[in-house]
Amino acid sequence: MYKEEKLHINEKRNRRIQRKKRSAKRRMWNIATTVAFSALLFGVVEGGTSYAVEQYLIGQNNEAVTANETSSTTDTNVLSLSATTNSSTDQLSVTEIAASGLSSVVSVTNISVQEVENYFGGHGGNRSRQFSPSQTEETVSCGSGIILYEEDSQLYMLTNYHVVEGASSLSVTFVDDETYEAVLCGYDADIDLAVLKVDTSALSESTYSQIHVVEIGDSDALEVGEQVVAIGNALGYGQSVTTGIVSAVNRSISEDTQSSSLGYIQTDAAINPGNSGGALLDMEGKLVGINTAKIASTDVEGIGYAIPISQVLELTEALME
Template sequence: MFEYQNNNYENRNQMYDYYQMPETGGPACNRPSGPKKTGKAGKLVKKIGAITLSAALFGSVAAGSFQAVNTLIGPTETSDNTAATENTSASLLKAAAIPGAASEKGSLDVSDIAETVMPSIVSITNKSVQEIQNYFSMFGYGGQTIPQETESRGSGIIIGKNDTELLIVTNNHVIENADTLSAGFIDNQVYEANVKGTDPANDLAVIAVPLESISADTMSQIAVASIGDSDSLKVGEQVVAIGNALGYGQSVTTGIVSATNRTMGSNTQVVNTSADGSALPTYIQTDAAINPGNSGGALVNMKGEVIGINSAKMASTEVEGMGYAIPMSRVSDIIETLMNETTRTKVSADQKSSIGISGLTVNESVNSIYGIPSGVYVASVTPGSGADKAGIKKGYVITGFDGKTITQIQELTELLQYYPAGETVEITVKIPATGGTYTEKTLSVTLGAAENSNNTQTESGQQEDKNNSIY
């Protein structure tokens, strides 16, 4: 496994001691009074005097030169040290002043990051009841199904709180179809959570845990994550992935940014991701290990800032070290919108609702061949239903429900589980016009009881596909 490591270089300044000979104001040499020396002795004295004078002059010049150089270099070193201190302080402020970070490293140690970011990461458990075929139906003896409780696990990131709730962002595929959700924190305490908002097209969801249910001890140990700028990422930059891998609890892996702005088409074999056929979303590609259970966890830069939400990995025996994360800068506005939506819980069986239509998903092939917009094609409308009273007709395409984009029938059925009969919602439809064009309109629809719509299904005089259900 490739390991990326930052090399730290220590700058050492050599220290010099400079000594200057004292200057005197008298004559260079005082000769004692006496007879004048001549001959060889006189010549020798002259030579000694010349050498002494030259040495003195050379020493003065050298000392002055060294002093000048020292004077010039000194301010530069001070300036550099000041700049380094300012940059480090700014970096630490952006990284939320992570404890134990040493300024000379230039970036944080992985252990420092794990210690600081882990209180912001939660494990999420999704429990649901699904209908599965019984044993005999596999051999052609009857097609009955039986309910079975299933459990899946993922990760989430604490991104904020309001007056009554702690807010956690995760992947939509982590929480979809959940009958109950629970969030486990750093202190191993588990609390029930509810859906705040979802965006299936971008594989995002925000869940909420009531603050009144969280103990003071847990609140003292958790933290809100610091969000970074994913647009400033560079290929080769070291990153850390933190999440609930395989449901074993929090774990840490590290790697590098392999690529940015990656897109994945519908024919790409990717685990746990979603893509809008009309506009493919972009991802951060990394070789940090992202395993099942890591979905919804954090991809963190070396400042301890969350720059991505772990979402997918390549599912192929031929591929190794290709994980994907949703860039925070791309989805920050979407997350803020989800954080401010109304928290909802699944309604009871006697409160289940219906729009009063049967429909089909308009996929990419249908869109390209017939020019029908992506969404849910209305195949029929139940007379007297909320859809009928609101003016929805056969041939319309439902593209939005209560402000959320609808691209397939499964998204519509998932949302209806959180809306009781009798509630009025805004539904966006595309209406066929002349020349193969469509006009958009938003209608207010009062949801009816699900069982009533199903009972009146056969009362419709329109031809219906027997495989269609009433929604």
């Protein structure tokens, strides 16, 4: 009986030992599993985190690249726009136009001889001699001209016919205030244009170096409201510059009951006596008109007219011959 009990006790003890061993193995397995799972989880998290960080950095980099590309594109567009604006417009300031335009405009002096009656002549105031023989007197008038062309040692200048009408002698004064004799080549009284010429061999080197042929513009392209610059010998005081806008185009004017077929440029740039034959320039410094008339009235202000150059180029060439 003792042996049976002892055997039973040993069996129970062995079962407890086996349970403890199995329990220990399970704990070890659980620990190992937990550790492995934790390691796996950490690896996944770490990998995910690294991936996320990497993607974030890549995204930031892409955004930076995109931003840089956008910025570069924007900068390029701005530069392009600026370049387009600069290249599409050659407009100058009035100061710049004056600097170049004055060298292309001349003052024209017309000396004419007129016959006048002396109603108060008579010796000792003798009233019995109410009239004395007619006398001649020299009259001086002034206007402007534009250096238009140079060929075969001849410098051609365009002006108004009424500036040179009736002249016994003509002279032109250049930008350096030097005066030279001029010759009338041809004129058209109806259109009010005339062409003068000067032999360049008669000009001093200093004068010749300071003058320039004007650049021809397109008066047909003028628009109302466009700024223009007028240069001429106002009041005979020497060259002066005024500026204004194109008030109208294709204007019809009549003077002394005669009308012209030209469509004149109307401008509010000041055009005074002496400006006739002077240049009307656009803001590129190109010739678009020949100043020719101003409405003189106490009721009128700022209305001047210019002959559009594009309408008279063929005529001008004919007058040079």
